Amino acid sequence: MRARLAIVTAAALLIAACAEPNASGTPQIKDINVFAASSLTDAFTQAGDGFAKTNFRVRFVFNFGSSSTLATQITNGAPADIFASADETNMQKTVDAKLADGTPTVFATNRLAIAVAPGNPKKIRSLADLARTDLLLVLAAPTVPAGRYALDALSKAGVTARPASQEVDVRAVLNKVSLGEADAGIVYVTDVKSAAGRVSGVDIPEEHQVLARYPIAVVKGSKNAQLAHGFVDYLLSPAAQGMLAELGFSKP
Amino acid sequence: MRSERPPVLFVVLAAVGVAFFVLPLIGLLSRAPWETALGDLFSPEALTALRLSFVVSIAATALAVLLGIPLAWVYARVPFRGRDVVRALTTLPMILPPVVGGVALLFAFGRRGLFGQALDAIGIHLPFTTAGAVLAATFVAMPFFVLTVEAGLRSMDRRYEDAARTLGAGRWLVFRRVTLPLIGPSIFAGAVLCWARALGEFGATITFAGNLPGTTQTLPLAVYIALETRPEVAIMLSLVLLAVSLVILIAMRDRYLRAF
Amino acid sequence: MLTAQVAVRLGTLDLDVSIEAAPGEIVAVLGPNGAGKSTFLRAVAGLVPLTKGRVELDDVVLEDAARDIHLPPERRPIGVVFQDYLLFPHLSVLENVAFGLRARGVAAREARVTAGSWLDRLGVADYAQARPPTLSGGQAQRVALARALATGPRLLLLDEPLAALDASSRGAVRRDLKRHLASFAGIRIVITHDPLEAVALADRLVILERGRVVQTGSPAEVTQRPRSRYVADLVGVNLLRGTASAGQVRLTGGASLQSADGPDGEVFAVIHPRAVALHRVHPEGSPRNVWRGRASALDFQGDRVRVGVEGEMPIVAEVTPAAVRELDLAEGGEVWVSVKATEITVYPA
Numbered sequence: 001m002r003a004r005l006a007i008v009t010a011a012a013l014l015i016a017a018c019a020e021p022n023a024s025g026t027p028q029i030k031d032i033n034v035f036a037a038s039s040l041t042d043a044f045t046q047a048g049d050g051f052a053k054t055n056f057r058v059r060f061v062f063n064f065g066s067s068s069t070l071a072t073q074i075t076n077g078a079p080a081d082i083f084a085s086a087d088e089t090n091m092q093k094t095v096d097a098k099l100a101d102g103t104p105t106v107f108a109t110n111r112l113a114i115a116v117a118p119g120n121p122k123k124i125r126s127l128a129d130l131a132r133t134d135l136l137l138v139l140a141a142p143t144v145p146a147g148r149y150a151l152d153a154l155s156k157a158g159v160t161a162r163p164a165s166q167e168v169d170v171r172a173v174l175n176k177v178s179l180g181e182a183d184a185g186i187v188y189v190t191d192v193k194s195a196a197g198r199v200s201g202v203d204i205p206e207e208h209q210v211l212a213r214y215p216i217a218v219v220k221g222s223k224n225a226q227l228a229h230g231f232v233d234y235l236l237s238p239a240a241q242g243m244l245a246e247l248g249f250s251k252p
Numbered sequence: 253m254r255s256e257r258p259p260v261l262f263v264v265l266a267a268v269g270v271a272f273f274v275l276p277l278i279g280l281l282s283r284a285p286w287e288t289a290l291g292d293l294f295s296p297e298a299l300t301a302l303r304l305s306f307v308v309s310i311a312a313t314a315l316a317v318l319l320g321i322p323l324a325w326v327y328a329r330v331p332f333r334g335r336d337v338v339r340a341l342t343t344l345p346m347i348l349p350p351v352v353g354g355v356a357l358l359f360a361f362g363r364r365g366l367f368g369q370a371l372d373a374i375g376i377h378l379p380f381t382t383a384g385a386v387l388a389a390t391f392v393a394m395p396f397f398v399l400t401v402e403a404g405l406r407s408m409d410r411r412y413e414d415a416a417r418t419l420g421a422g423r424w425l426v427f428r429r430v431t432l433p434l435i436g437p438s439i440f441a442g443a444v445l446c447w448a449r450a451l452g453e454f455g456a457t458i459t460f461a462g463n464l465p466g467t468t469q470t471l472p473l474a475v476y477i478a479l480e481t482r483p484e485v486a487i488m489l490s491l492v493l494l495a496v497s498l499v500i501l502i503a504m505r506d507r508y509l510r511a512f
Numbered sequence: 513m514l515t516a517q518v519a520v521r522l523g524t525l526d527l528d529v530s531i532e533a534a535p536g537e538i539v540a541v542l543g544p545n546g547a548g549k550s551t552f553l554r555a556v557a558g559l560v561p562l563t564k565g566r567v568e569l570d571d572v573v574l575e576d577a578a579r580d581i582h583l584p585p586e587r588r589p590i591g592v593v594f595q596d597y598l599l600f601p602h603l604s605v606l607e608n609v610a611f612g613l614r615a616r617g618v619a620a621r622e623a624r625v626t627a628g629s630w631l632d633r634l635g636v637a638d639y640a641q642a643r644p645p646t647l648s649g650g651q652a653q654r655v656a657l658a659r660a661l662a663t664g665p666r667l668l669l670l671d672e673p674l675a676a677l678d679a680s681s682r683g684a685v686r687r688d689l690k691r692h693l694a695s696f697a698g699i700r701i702v703i704t705h706d707p708l709e710a711v712a713l714a715d716r717l718v719i720l721e722r723g724r725v726v727q728t729g730s731p732a733e734v735t736q737r738p739r740s741r742y743v744a745d746l747v748g749v750n751l752l753r754g755t756a757s758a759g760q761v762r763l764t765g766g767a768s769l770q771s772a773d774g775p776d777g778e779v780f781a782v783i784h785p786r787a788v789a790l791h792r793v794h795p796e797g798s799p800r801n802v803w804r805g806r807a808s809a810l811d812f813q814g815d816r817v818r819v820g821v822e823g824e825m826p827i828v829a830e831v832t833p834a835a836v837r838e839l840d841l842a843e844g845g846e847v848w849v850s851v852k853a854t855e856i857t858v859y860p861a
Contacts, residue, residue, distance in 0.1 A: 066480060072479060072483060138462070141480075143481040163464070164464060165463050166462075166464060168477070179358065179362065181363055181379050181380075412600060415600075416611070416615070417586050418558075418586075419612035420612050420615040421611070422584075433602040
């Protein structure tokens, strides 16, 4: 008798927990799953806070990683509402899989920089220096946008570099340099800015530069499409663009 | 022998348990691109990663055996103050997230690490080298070996050693000709466990040793990278790892059970 | 000649004994479990360090606690046959027997030949290539003996050599063992808890109880004149202690015995249960020793019954089942006990 009562109570609680509360109650918080390139970590965290200030019903759940991994996850059914990629190739994968709601918009661009130890003790001045045998260089893996951009830049400069490691994403490259394990790494200018104090940056001249274009799209099948579109619009607004510029991004 | 029908509840739960392991494997097999399989499998990158994986895992196991047998012996036979604490510390890598292990290795043996600087001074560099990958694999896999061998030492009948001594064998001879053969099964089982763990090591390797094809990109790392752009290759490499591990585990199923 | 003054304190065991053994005699150390027999053997073998004492074999000091001398087991000229035999399971019978020789530096081929001849001598040559787990108890015991003897020890120690055998094979194996032991010229010490084994194998018994030697002598001496309850129980007699004066023995329990003769002073008195008579009422006649008691236990052993009697004079009597019926004896029942003075053996304590 006691056992049966317990089971019924548990079942009731379970059903209540799973049920959708009705609309006449207090406005419920909606979760937005954002899959974004790891170079957007600081930018989106701040943008999320900014957006939530004007829209209390939103709570962001961020999944930062290499754009290629994220694209694979989304095309395999991961529940993303928004996808922001660090290159157009990976965004194209989702478009090809018919998972993009509308045409993707480029909301920011980024440029490359060389990250070195604070104060640049090894006196690295240009991409050509990265071929020095006394330097430990790390790059992002060629399958990752930042890695491909880095190889593009190096080939533009006519430099053959031998990296000691191909990291899984650009943040890992930054970490290796800031930990002192590597002498140099090619990252985005935004990464150098975000790690100010822990790394120094060496500019790459425009003729060797690679422009990284960041497209963003709402994923088809999103349960909160309206809010998702709202966030995309917000990113294109002057407030967000100003925030992005401060972090080192360039205009789309 | 009369066979009893097992309780239904147990059978159902056991079936769920089996499904838990088997379904992901079936998923892997069903998505395998069998047409391009051979090409992917024998591509230079795949073969390099495979060769490197074997080299690293076998080297790690050899290192674990060399250091692990004396360590297991000390844990089993030499009572000293703080033994339990020391033993707990050396089995920590078993429960530590591998990436945490990699970070710890970095802070100890990295360029700016506690001991790394001293090693650097005498020309030994570990991060970004195959040796570093071996170190990372040994760090996470050795506890499996040590625990298994320690259990074997504790459960063996020590009177055999007494008998050997009364026959005239000194302590080293006793260890070589009596103790080691008697704990042979646990050494074997421990080594296989250790090797399997080393083969599959990812987190500590990529954090400490890095990821470079031919030098530090072992099979699990290659799978992870391949997954980003060429999932078919990733699947094939995963299946190779799976097949090798399965063969080994099946080959030693009885021996493992006899180890204790 | 072995002189062993062994004092070992190990956990709850407090062993302090002085035992000697000469070549040509087989000494059996007999005692109940926990008496310290195995510890004594292990101490002599060098597997347990002495807390105090000295072990000397043929004028060579094996151990001297006071002078910090301790020869490790592998340097002692001893051979040990362990209870359970402890034949190395991963080696063949031949390799087992050759083990001691190889350990002492003998070349492989020579060791195998010597080992083979020992297996021959003990009649187990057929099993040379077999693995120990396949051997029967008797075969394993002979291989263990061969292994211990192959190195030519001066002292042979046997720890409960027949304990691992089942009752049916024990007799035959015991006779075999006695034969093999007889042909060994060195010192032989057998540790056992089985009095049958001790009496059958040994020339001299050393009775060990609670870490102390309580009696030593030939099997005949020990069994006819036991000096401890343990031996008395083994032999199956009543043992009493008291002070004697002109045939009157005042027992430690308070009661008094009248014996036919015997020394004065501190004495043991032995009464065989068969010599104890039981009566329904106070008996008439010659017996000077009569007491009242209560039957406490009836132990039917085939054609005899052992009756334990409590009272002022606790004693065990042995009667026939018919007598039990006639006396209407039952546990708790009242009974009168009598013993003839001539049936009491008294000797100095």
